[in-house]
Amino acid sequence: MVQSVFEVPKGITFEQGLALTQDLLTEIEQGNGSEAEIEAAIASLVSSENGARAFFVVYLAGSSSLADDPSSGIIRALQTAPEVVAELLVKNLAMSTAMAITHHRSHASEMAAGSERVERRTVRLIQQVQLPLVREKAQALLESLTLGSGHYQGFLDRLGYDVEQRQAIRQNLRYLLADD
Numbered sequence: 001m002v003q004s005v006f007e008v009p010k011g012i013t014f015e016q017g018l019a020l021t022q023d024l025l026t027e028i029e030q031g032n033g034s035e036a037e038i039e040a041a042i043a044s045l046v047s048s049e050n051g052a053r054a055f056f057v058v059y060l061a062g063s064s065s066l067a068d069d070p071s072s073g074i075i076r077a078l079q080t081a082p083e084v085v086a087e088l089l090v091k092n093l094a095m096s097t098a099m100a101i102t103h104h105r106s107h108a109s110e111m112a113a114g115s116e117r118v119e120r121r122t123v124r125l126i127q128q129v130q131l132p133l134v135r136e137k138a139q140a141l142l143e144s145l146t147l148g149s150g151h152y153q154g155f156l157d158r159l160g161y162d163v164e165q166r167q168a169i170r171q172n173l174r175y176l177l178a179d180d
Helices: 014-029 035-045 049-061 072-079 082-105 109-129 132-147 153-159 163-179
Strands: none
Touching: 014 035, 014 049, 035 049, 035 072, 049 082, 049 109, 072 082, 072 109, 082 109, 082 132, 082 153, 082 163, 109 132, 109 163, 132 153, 132 163
């Protein structure tokens, strides 16, 4: 029996999650699947870190316009896994903000535009999912950026963000935190 793209296998790998998310978005764009099926599939996908990471890579960075105006089903699905989703949204905001600067510096305007699109989509999702945990994690990241220590210091150091990138991330976080 062939597995439906609306069924997420247990123990999904990151690579499987990438392929499944792409197939799922294609099905949604073609008008296949009910809102309930789509919501259940995405909720299942984001219930694991591998599935959630894969979903956000394809959903936020892909060419599909679905991420520009998320459906209520997608928002509800993301709300079912607040810990995983909040962590990834905050980190995606930081990474896309920093990468846009990196691409601008190397005059890679197309890549910079892609990073800026991920940044905009991430901000929009953060605003729509309205998870209190996103605010907590954004505050913790802002603290690490400001104090040079804390929960997200390892993340920031590992990615090697410079002063300009850290300032841009700080600006985005302040905007989000003031928006509440």
